[in-house]
Amino acid sequence: MPTLAVNIDHVATIRQARLATFPDPLKAALVAEEAGAHGIIAHLREDRRHINDNDVERIAKETSTLFHLEMAATDEMRKIARRVKPYSVCLVPEKRKELTTEGGLAVAGRVKHFKDYVGPLQDDGIKISLFIEASSEQIDAAAEIGVEYVEIHTGHYADAEDYESRKRELEKIFVGIGYAQDLGLKVNVGHGLDYDNILSFSKIPAINEYSIGFSIIAEAVFTGLKPAVARMAALVADFSA
Template sequence: MPTLAVNIDHVATLRQARMAGFPDPVKAALVAEDAGANGIIAHLREDRRHINDEDVERIAKSITTRFHLEMAATDEMRKIARRVKPYSVCLVPEKRKELTTEGGLAVAGRVKQLKEYVAPIQNDGIKVSLFVEAAAEQLEAAAEIGVEYVEIHTGHYADAEGYEERKRELEKIFVGIAHAQDLGLKINLGHGLDYDNIISFSKIPHINEYSIGFSIIAEAVFCGLHDAVSRMALLVADFSV
């Protein structure tokens, strides 16, 4: 059965808006777990705009489900990951002025560099995922690097305007999923997924995990975090295996 991993970054975003001590992303992680989340995601950005180092340390020590750490492929982040030892790390691109991650990591043409980068992390027993576009060259490079997982970027589909554009973007993802599976990669999906657009993936077999954050935190404003996570977890639980 596919699982749900809840990204709690935007709980920290709300905290940082007032530079306050609350809301606490660790408390959010525990509520999400109780509501049915199978994993917790936090993105420790280089600029620390929301999640900070203390959050990462506390999340790793507090939750009982899987902790997925999103990070850029820098020496600093690798040192943090190897110290904290999350269940997995997902390497993502970062731009200083972006509102959120804008696209997949460019792995094609960087196989040797990234293979050397992830090796110490994998040797520590930490699983590695790459956040990539559903393009053959990126997926093939990911397989060559030797990671176990890819998270296919669903943002272009989520942001598409009009039926035809959404259909085109969805088909690209479907083709990418099939190709990644042929390469032996485990598939996670994430970025821009919400309670409505996620239904397009309900009949796609062998998806490992759905990574969802903003839509759940936004919905929680109106119904509470426990209910918002629970509703998404129930949706995912009904999907094809």
């Protein structure tokens, strides 16, 4: 049965626009839980452009659902993750000037590096996910590294400008999902998914989790956060029917 994990980064983005103390990402996380989210996601970037260390500490302690920490594979971030002990860490690529994550993590050809990096986190009981493209090369590498989850990047599908491009990108994703599952990996999907384009995934079996943030926070501007999360959670729940 698929679940919804809500990324609350953009609540912090609004806060940081004025360098204010509100809106509080923790409060957003608690509202999202109440509305049906089964997980909370926060991306602690190296430049702390939105989520900060205090947010991570508080969310890890005070939320009751699964807390997923997105982060770059740096020594600093690993120390933080080992201290706060989220349910899972999702390793993502990170560029200082990007507006949002632009693609999947390149793990092919770097298996030993990532295996060594995630080992101490796994020893602490933290689940590991890799945010990767839906290519057999990257999926093979993820399986060899020994992680439990992959999150397939759906951004190219979400950003496609015409029907044929969307169809082509969606087919790549579907093939990648099936291939990862055949290798025994649990599959999450995310990036750019909204209330409309997510419907293309309604008949895809055994997706573990949908990772969605921006579209929910954007919808919340008009409807409120609780209805926005509840609406998305209901869509995801229908996929298991």
